[in-house]
Structures are given as structure tokens and as C-alpha cells.
Amino acid sequence: MSKKQLAVSLVSSALILQAACYSAAFAVTNISGVTPNEQTGGYDIRPEAVKGQTGFRHFENFVLDKGDVANFIFQYLRENASVSGDDSYHGYTLNDISKFVSLVDGKVNINGVVNALKAQNGALSDGHLIFVTPNGMVVGSSGVLNVGSLSVLTPTQDAYTVLKNGIPTDVKYDEFVNQPLAGNATVDFNNWQSNTYQRGTGVVTVDGGIIARGGINIDAGTANFGDTAMVFSGVNDSTVFMKKEPTNLDELGRPQDFIEHDPQAEAAALFNQLVSSRTTSGNQFAGSNGEIVITAGNGITVDTGGMLVNNSASNGLIAMTNHGANGININGEVRNNSAINGTVNITNNAGQLNVGETGLVTQVSGNMTFLNDGTSLNVRQGGQVVNNGTLKMTNNGAEGFNIYGSVTNTGDATLLNSASGTDGLYIAEAGKVVNTGTLAMTNNGSGGFNTEGSITNTGKTTLTNTGSTGFNLESSGRITNNGSSLTITNSGGGDADFMGITTTTNGGTIDVNNTGSDVIIGDNTTNDNYFNADGNVTFTVDNGNIKNYGVTKTHIKTTKNLVMDVNNGAIGEAVPDGIGTNARDWQKSVNTNVDGTITADSSGTGSLINMASANKDMHLNYAKADGKVYLLADDINNKNGTDYDILNYAENAAKPNVEGTGISIIASGNVGASDKKLTFRQNGVEKIFDGDDATRPHEWDINKPEETVDVLGDNNVYIKGMDHDNGKKANTNVGAIIARKGDIDAEFSGDTYIEETTAQNNIKITTRGKHMEINHLGEVPNYPNDYYGPNNNVTPDKVTLTALDLGSYWDESENPQYEHAADSTVKVNNGTIDGRGEGRDEHGNADQDLIIIADNAYAGGYYFNMGKHRGDDGKTSLTPDGSTNAIKTLDGGDASIRVKAVRPEDVEAVGGDPTNMTSPNDDGRNYYYGGSGQGDDPNYDIDGDITPPEDQGGEDDDDNLVVPTPEPTEAPTPEPTPEPTEKPTPEPTPEPTP
Structure with a gap:
């Protein structure tokens, strides 16, 4: 061909391309009809139309077999013309695009390798490859997408037809891709409201691999990630997978030789490196600002073995949102490696949100949020949620918030089952919540706050229940707080049952606040020392009681102080009055082992205190009741086996240690001390002055209280x-x-x-x-x-x-x-x-x-x-x-x-x-x-x-x-006694022998 003929040919091509850019309907090409590059064997795909920085191409079908390579080339040819006198000159330049939109009528099926390239045989592009298909996409187990960024959209058929058939020329085509990239459910075409993007029912299934240097966005009817899925965003790597690599270029840049490659094997090798290094933040493949955004109309699934990894060292995002009845089921791995400003957001609006038995949702550092508005939020046995930063997990579903696996966080964590979650907040026996920082767990659902597993925090812990079934720490349950404070609040009418063990270390305090029900401590297992603290322990109960479950065990043990304040209720249960053989029952008293002081106050209706100190002296600030008070210090396992005292440790000397209408005090050692008596006050009767007549014989009477x-x-x-x-x-x-x-x-x-x-x-x-x-x-x-x-x-x-x-x-x-x-x-x-x-x-x-x-x-x-x-x-x-x-x-x-x-x-x-x-x-x-x-x-x-x-x-x-004495004299008739003599201040009388 002559140079003139070549110029004519290029001009014709440019005119055809220009016409395609502004045509109302794109040219149609089946990928299977795209002739492979004779030299490299790859399917090189360029845009058929371009608007601004966005290229477009339409396919009836897009099927890529295993072993084949498809290269999306982010370039197009532009004609440049000039006139000088009678002569005109024409030239052509290659221009880059940043986005490549592929509209596919049928299901996209990728079993080979897809590259996004800057040029033919060029390096990887950082551009954005976008598939729009109403019939979904399958990335088979051998399939690989190697891109800058990737979006897969599955609109309804009607919405797709509008997109495919053309867009008015006054609409900016680049706005067409901006909205889906943000993960929104609609595309707002500028000045064209009738063309709203509507999510269809197309299914996106990924069993192979996706590598993106930037973000990955999938908006589908259903999104499934199989057990061999490896999805990585934020990857710092420039490897191109090809069948033949051009080499030995001539002076015109034409390859003279080619190096044979196995693209599938090379991709597999890179994925092996990505997988093995994924647990290390800032690894050699770490990029930045990557994101994985998955939105589905009817379910998201990550199967066991599948993984979604944002490998960005900073500012990485993983977001999942489901709107349909199949919910979100994560049995594989969802990992955000961002050490700075990471974000994981998982939102479910229907069905269950499950972190399954083999599921892992983890983030190196940042904010992690789970929001369920479907039926239930579940971390199944074996499932893990791991975060370093702020963690928020909220369930609004009727079937409750259930933790069978583990939730671990370093930072502030908030776990909430709202009033809509009627089945309550449940931590199964194998379930555990571990946090370092501030931990707040709240149940507002009627099913209550139920713990058979463990809650552990180093920092401030707040556990709250307003559900009608109450707060239940079962026998296998453990609550451990290392330092700071632990506050447990129960209201709503159900009892607070503490059958398991609650422990604080490093001087951490325990505060139990209960309203409208009883606090019941103990169980029939080998458990003992149900509250075991090295800080102050406080119980505040309004309209309820603190009760023994009915066991001879120590309920509250602390190396610091204990305070129990009950309004309209009792501390312990009544036993026979007095000091007889049956005057105490370790199964009815609240049993303590306190190194510091004990303060107990029971007032109002049902007031009573029955409290025992087990294997420890009772250091009593005060025990005050509007009713009776029963106190005991003894060996809990061997009556009177060891001496234990009840002693005066009053913080205010003007306030009695013991106060009630009836009082019974028993100690295997001493009651009080010779230098500091145990003080008491029996309420009920004050002294009544009835006058004494010195002119008459002595008369007297005692007005004594009814109780003893x-x-x-x-x-x-x-x-x-x-x-x-x-x-x-x-x-x-x-x-x-x-x-x-x-x-x-x-x-x-x-x-x-x-x-x-x-x-x-x-x-x-x-x-x-x-x-x-x-x-x-x-x-x-x-x-x-x-x-x-x-x-x-x-x-x-x-x-x-x-x-x-x-x-x-x-x-x-x-x-x-x-x-x-x-x-x-x-x-x-x-x-x-x-x-x-x-x-x-x-x-x-x-x-x-x-x-x-x-x-x-x-x-x-x-x-x-x-x-x-x-x-x-x-x-x-x-x-x-x-x-x-x-x-x-x-x-x-x-x-x-x-x-x-x-x-x-x-x-x-x-x-x-x-x-x-x-x-x-x-x-x-x-x-x-x-x-x-x-x-x-x-x-x-x-x-x-x-x-x-x-x-x-x-x-x-x-x-x-x-x-005895000589015969006594008869008593004379009394007369007024002479006025007494003033006396000097006497010496004090010695105390009795101890």
C-alpha cells in the first residue's frame, strides 16, 4: 500500500471512529468474533465510542475461555487536520481514556485472564473497567481480572436497554460512571430523570481472582464469592498476564521475537503471594485508597475459602449492602489491611446477617460497622469479627443479635440489640467478646441479655439490658474487666441472674444497677466467688431484692469495699430469729468475702438484710434496714472452724454499724473489739418520760421494742x-x-x-x-x-x-x-x-x-x-x-x-x-x-x-x-433528797478485761 493509500485508509478509520463516538447506537461486536492478535494471541479490545475520558463498547456476549487473554486497551485514535495554502495535512494521535464501559447483553463469563492496559502490549492501566450486564457475570475458578479499578453493574433489562440504545448528546457520559462507583443504588443522568438506574436480578459469581490497584464495585441482584474466590483491591503490582510477550523490537518498535507465557500459572503465583502476605499490613503489595463495595438486591455470600481483601495501607474501604431476603452470609474472609483510616461497613436490610462458622471479618485499623435491619445478626460458632479501632454492631432484626463465635476489638466497641430485636442479645457458650478500650453492650429487645460465653474488656465496660426477660449470666458465662469500671444495668422487669463468674482486675470496679426485679446470685455447678474483684463493688437495686440462688457459696469477693443499696426490697432472705442452732442458713444469706468495708442499706417495703462473711472478718461500715438485720462471720464450710470477727469500720462514727427493727449477730470470733465496739441501733421505740415522784416509793417499767x-x-x-x-x-x-x-x-x-x-x-x-x-x-x-x-x-x-x-x-x-x-x-x-x-x-x-x-x-x-x-x-x-x-x-x-x-x-x-x-x-x-x-x-x-x-x-x-451482809434494815419512808453536791471531774474508769 502506498503512503497516499495509507493516509486515505487512516482518514476513513478516523471518520468511522468519530461517527461511532456520537452515534445513538454503538457498533456491536461479539468477543468470540474478535480476531486474536496474531503475534500475542490475546484478544485486544478498544472502545467503539468515546465521550470525554470514557470509552464504550457493546457486546452481545462476552465469553473468555480458560487460557485465553483479553486486553482492554484504554486508548483510542484521534485525527488531527491542518491547512496550509492549497495543501491540507492529516495526522493521528493515540489518546488515553480513564474509564472503559462494556455493555454486555448476555451473561459475562470469564475463565481466562482479563487485563486492563494503557496500550497494546503496554503496561497495566490505572483506569476503570466497567461491565454493565442485565444477566450477570461469572468469574470462573480459572478466571482473573487484572485491572486498575473494576465495576460490575446488573441493571434491569429496561434500564439496560435505555443505556445501550443511546444517550442524548447533551448528557455527559462520564457522569454515567461516577454514580455507580460511589456505590449508590441509582445513576442520576444529568437532566434525564426518566433514565434512573435500577438494580436488576443479575447474579455476579466470582470463583476466580480479581486484582485491582484501585477499587472494586459490584452492584448486582445477587453477589456470590465462591470458595476459590480471591478478590484483592488496593494492590501495588504492575504484572501483566499474557500468552506471548513481545521482545527484540526494531527501529519502528515492532517485535521481532516473543516469549511464551502461561498466564494462568503466573496469575496463580501472584495470587499465592498476595494470599500469603495478606495478614501483614504494609506488605510489598500494599497500595492506598483501595475499596471493595458490594451491593446486592437479594443477597451476598462469601463461601468458605473465599476472600475479599483490601490491601491498601491507608484509607481502604470495604462496604457490603444487601437489600434482599437472602441476607449476607460471610463464611470466607473479608479483610481490610489499612493501618490508617480504614473503614468496613456491612449493612443488611433483609434476611440474616451472618458471619459464618468459617467466616472472618477483620481490619488492621479503623472504623468497622455492622448494621442489620433484616431478621437477625449472627456471628456463628467459629466465626470471627476482628478490628482495631471503633467497632459498632447493631441489630434491629426481630430474631436478635447472637454471638456464637468471637468478636475482638482494640478501641471503642458498641454492640446493640435494639427494641426491634425481640429475641434479645445472646452470647453462646463458645461465643466471646474481647475488647481493649471502652465497651458498651446493650439489649433493648424483650428476649433479654443472655450470656453463656465470655465478655472480656480492658477498659470501661457498660452492659445494659432493658428487655423484659432480664440480664442472665449463665453458669458457663464469664464477664472479665481488666481495670477501669464495669457497670451492669438491668431494667424492664426481668431478673438479673448471675450464675456465672464476673471478675475485675487491676483495681477495676463493679457497679450493678437493677430496677423492678431481683438480683439472684449463684448456681448448682462448681462455680464460686461469683463476683470476684480487686476494686470496689456496688449493687443498687430499686423495687427488687438481692437474693441467694439457694447455695452455700461465696457470692461477692473483693479486696476493696462492698456497697449494697436496696430500695423496696431485701438483701438475702429471712431466717429464724435469734442465735439458735438454725439461726443461719448459708443458702438464704448473701455471702461475702470482703477485705475492705461492707455497707448495706435496705429500705422501704420488704426491707431486710441477711448477710454473711465467708472465711473473712466482716469489716462493717454499716448494715441498715427498715426491717430485720441478720449478720454472720464464720467458716462457710466448717461451722466455727476458724475465728472470724464482725468489726466496727464505720466511716462516720455517728452512724451505727447495725440498724434495724430486729438484729441478730453471730461471729465465730469476736463481735466488735475492746477498743472499738460494734455499734447498733434497734429502731421502733424511743425513751418515753413518764415522771418520777421522789416522795413516793420507786416505780418503774420498760417500754421495749417488739423485735429482739x-x-x-x-x-x-x-x-x-x-x-x-x-x-x-x-x-x-x-x-x-x-x-x-x-x-x-x-x-x-x-x-x-x-x-x-x-x-x-x-x-x-x-x-x-x-x-x-x-x-x-x-x-x-x-x-x-x-x-x-x-x-x-x-x-x-x-x-x-x-x-x-x-x-x-x-x-x-x-x-x-x-x-x-x-x-x-x-x-x-x-x-x-x-x-x-x-x-x-x-x-x-x-x-x-x-x-x-x-x-x-x-x-x-x-x-x-x-x-x-x-x-x-x-x-x-x-x-x-x-x-x-x-x-x-x-x-x-x-x-x-x-x-x-x-x-x-x-x-x-x-x-x-x-x-x-x-x-x-x-x-x-x-x-x-x-x-x-x-x-x-x-x-x-x-x-x-x-x-x-x-x-x-x-x-x-x-x-x-x-x-451477804448483817441483817438488812427496813426501808424507811422516803423523803425528798437533799440537793446534790457539785463534784470535780473524775478520772476515767478502766475498760473491762478483753
């Missing part, structure tokens, strides 16, 4: 009653106080009735109130067997009883009745003391078995008149009185008794004001002097010192009376 206070210490009992908050004295009704091996040192606030009390060593009982009555002293007829067994050999050596009547005062204007003047009483109805029964002797013996300090005393068959009912001579006196029985010693004799008038040092010993005798407050009283009716006894003594008559009746005399 019972205290049992296997060693010692050190307790102190507190006044009411308004300063009024609180009366106490004691059922029994027993110290099996030690002492009793008990102080009461107001009038005190004690049914029975005994101790192995000494007893010291004081009331700041007006009256004390003991029915059985050193005897326990109601408790011959207490909680720890028989106690018939427990009898005190020495007993001191004191009634002070603090708050009384001397008012001269009340003469002669002096109704507000002190008039305390001690009465002992029956008693046994391991004493010697010795009265006074020539050595000034003050070693009596029973010492009583009061204004009036009834004991041993006598009345001791020590206060304002004295006779004209102002001396104390004693008379026989049948209201009490003899107090016996163990050998059957009568115990000796010494009764002393109240003195300032007695008031000071309990923290009162010994100098206040005339002001009406609650910490002072007046005193009575005048001598003893036994002052004529030559052996009369004051605290063991023989006292001559001239030293009697003064400020140093306690006006004491002792029995």
Missing part, C-alpha cells in the same frame, strides 16, 4: 447502742447475748430488756438509759444450744451492770417531787455466776460477784435504794424484795452483790458530761450523796479500802451496799 437484738460471739462481744438521730434514747429488747469463750462489754442507749445473757469470763453491761432488766443472768434457758452448739458450761466469773439515766437533771423548782431527777434502775430476775459469794471482810474485800451501779437495784431477792427515794438520813438502804430470785453460784450458794450509787466517773466512762447536773440534755445527770446504810459495819469499804465513819457520805463515797 441477739448477739453471739464464740469469743468476745463488744457492742454499743446508739441514740436516735434526733438525740433521743433508743430502747432495746435483747433476746440473748452470749460470749462463749470470752467477755461481754455491752453498752445500750435507752431502756434495755435482756431476756438472757452469759459469758465465759466477765460481763459488763451499761445503759445510758433509765432502766435495765435482765431476766436470766449467766443462764440461757432459751438457748441451751446456740448456733455453735451446747453452752451449759458457759457462766460468767464477774458481772458489772450499770444504769445511768443520762438526760435527767436536778431542777429545784420541782421540789419535792423532783420528777426529772435521775432515777435509774437495774433489775436481775434470775442469775447464776461462777463466783465465791463473799461479802465484806476485815481486809476490805471488794471482790463481789455482781456489781450494780444504779439509783435503784432489784437483785438476789433485795431492793437496793441508792437514789432519790432515800430516807430522811439520806443514806442508801436495802430491803428484802420478792420480785427477784436469788442469784446463785455454781456450787449452789448465793452470789455476792455490791450495789453502788452512780458517780461522775461512771458518766464520763460512756462519754457523758460528768459536770452537767442541772441542764436538760442527753449527756449528763445529777448524783446522790449521804452515805451508806451499812456505814456502821466496821468492814465498810470503798473499792476495797476500809472507810471510817468520818470519811463516809462525801464525794469520794459511793454509798455502796453489799450482800
